[in-house]
Amino acid sequence: MVMRRRGWLPVAVGIGIGMNTVRLRARLHAIEVIEAGEETATDAPGTGPNSSSYVLLSVSGMPLTAAQRRAAEAHAHRHGLEVLDLVPAELAAHRVLDLARMVEPATYRAARLARGRGAFQAVLVDREVLARTRLPAADDPRLAERSELTDFTDAELVAVVQVCKRHAATTTDLAVLPGLTGGGPDDGATRLPVQRAAYAWEPARRILPALRDGAILLGAASNPPATLAALGLSWLQPVIVGGDRVRVTSGTLRHSALTRRRVAAAQVRGAGGRVRELLGAPAVAPDVPGGRRRPPPPPGRPSPAEIARQRAGYRADLAGGLDRFFERPRTTCPWCGGGELAARLRGRDVAQGKPGEFRYDRCAGCGHVFQNPRLSLDGLDFYYRDFYDGLGATALEEVFGFSPEPYLDRARQAIPTPRNWLDVGGGHGHFCNVARTVWPATRFDALDIGAGIEEAARRRWVDRAYRGFFPELAAEVKGRYDIISMFHYLEHTRDPLAELDAAAAVLQPGGHLLIEVPNPDSPAARLYGPLWPGWLIPQHQHLMPAANVAVALQERGFAVQETRFGEVHQKGDPVMALYGLLQRLAPSPSAAWRTAALPGRARAVRALTAAALVPAFAAGLVLDEVSRPYLTSGSRANAYRILARRL
Secondary structure (H helix, E strand, O other), rough: OOHHHHHHHHHHHHHHHHHHHHHHOOOOOOEEEEOOOOOOOOOOOOOOOOOEEEEEEOOOOOOOOHHHHHHHHHHHHOOOOOOEEEEEEOOOOOHHHHHHHHOOOOHHOOOOOOOOOOOOOEEEHHHHHHHHHHHHHHOOOOHHHOOOOEOOOHHHHHHHHHHHHHHHHOOOOEEEEEEEEEOOOOOOOOHHHHHHHOOOOOHHHHHHHHHHHHHHHHHHOOOOHHHHHHHHHHHHHHHHHOOOOOOOOOHHHHHHHHHHHHHHHHHHHHHHHHHHHOOOOOOOOOEEOEEEEOOOOOOOOOOHHHHHHHHHHHHHHOOOOOHHEEEOOOOOOOOOOOOOEEEEEEEOOOOOOOOOOOEEEOOOOEEEEEEEOEEOHHHHHHHEEEOHHHHHHHHHHHHHOOOOHHHHHHHOOOOOOEEEEEEOOOOOOHHHHHOOOOOOOOOOEEEEOHHHHHHHOOOOOEEEEEOHHHHHHHHOOOOOOOEEEEEHHHOOOOOOOHHHHHHHHHEEEEEEEEEEEOOOOOHHHHOOOOOOOOOOOOOOOOEEEEEHHHHHHHOOOOOEEEEEEEEHOOOOOOHHHHHHHHHHHOOOOOOOOOOOOOOHHHHHHHHHHHHHHHHHHHHHHHHHHHHHHOOOOOOOOEEEEOOOOOO
């Protein structure tokens, strides 16, 4: 009976391969083809070594003829593109599949948060965009004499395209260039480094082909005909997917089945290494087909050397003790001034695992919850360091850029079309970037105290960036804005009432203030205790009940138009609480602020603890979905949003 049941595996997989082939073929055939001989009269490209407004970055052995270069630049000009990935009309079999799997051409250009994707063989980049990226190529002295650099590896171009897409969010695309043939080896030697760079934060996608093959082989003995059919369809898949749009390079199909499976095996080994890195082990570069070594981590991922440099600074900070990171405890509520305070909870930093214990008190009079004692300015610097920038910048980029939906929901407000919008606590500018799809004619400025806000300006995600504290900049921006947003910002501030005073002073009469903060009265806050992500200990210093914020706004001349709970609820509380538990039980020994006496033993403990928690993580995903109807009814959501109008 077991063997018969297994016999259905190759049948099911074969059907899946067929359906996926149709999907991938439609993707590749949605890529535009550059018209041969097309030229532009605006820049007259190719008339001099540095006359073009574009720079060509390509892998070794990928020269473009003058005619191809002119046609590509003309296509970019005609379509208003600042970044154009040039897809060769012929590619090795595995490259055809990788291209189709990585990119959705129909939505790629308009998707403001999409990862940069392409064939990673040659890319045209506007000079001004390249300069804003601050990539090493932007400072290459060879660009002063010529408009191309042709010595990149495929994996290096992955990083280039990803960074360029962020700096040209809606002016990046890809197109097939006739006559261009994929350069570099076609034996799969570059495939693992490329996929490792492209799927750095999606390791599961790298091992799916190996899982597919495993399922086929499990049923091979029970159903040999279906197994052969599935393997045959898999072998022919690149030819069918590419069709006449991106043809498979002659000779590569014959060896592609073996090449792809050798790389798949290496992917499984590489995924294990990625897991070890997440658990705190140092990165190890496994061998890849062809006897090569994989390249260093993509730009932005912290290297062991960088972590070691930061560790020296953390040691110096911790040598002075933690007392200087705290102010004197308060005896009265910072919101209403009442003196009836009671301990609400004690907790630790589980997001980063930095040392220290933090107490939060609750006012019996108004229900306000606040950190007591409050972090000093030195404490804020210590506990914020390497979270939103520095060592943690790339990880937070992935978190904030995971989906545009939360930003779209926040932008879709029933208000008159805003002329000027100020996002206070704008971070890296993700909200402003996405909100332009809702309000395309609106000017979006943003303010924050971190360096990320300056990066947002370089990406053109915000029209103007202010770096500093809002109350201190209020006089400078007074009267400029008809809407101000504060999304998960007030809880981070030292004095939220002062922030509301600043908003009242800045907003024009009739302007709107939009606030979203965690809900301290949510059942989730009680259920998960100090592990609840809404506490974000110790960064969150104040958690305000919705009624308190509404009254404070009315006292400052606002009319509250809406207080919303349900759909504001954020997913992931159970899973994030479990991650916090992992951090408490077995913190990562590779963190720059930790020094493990026996790092190997600490990594083993973390690995075993994580393995033991796997069933709990799976249950957490289920609990998150099952509990959602309950938590999104009434005022139980883990966050709320208030829209108020300045009278």
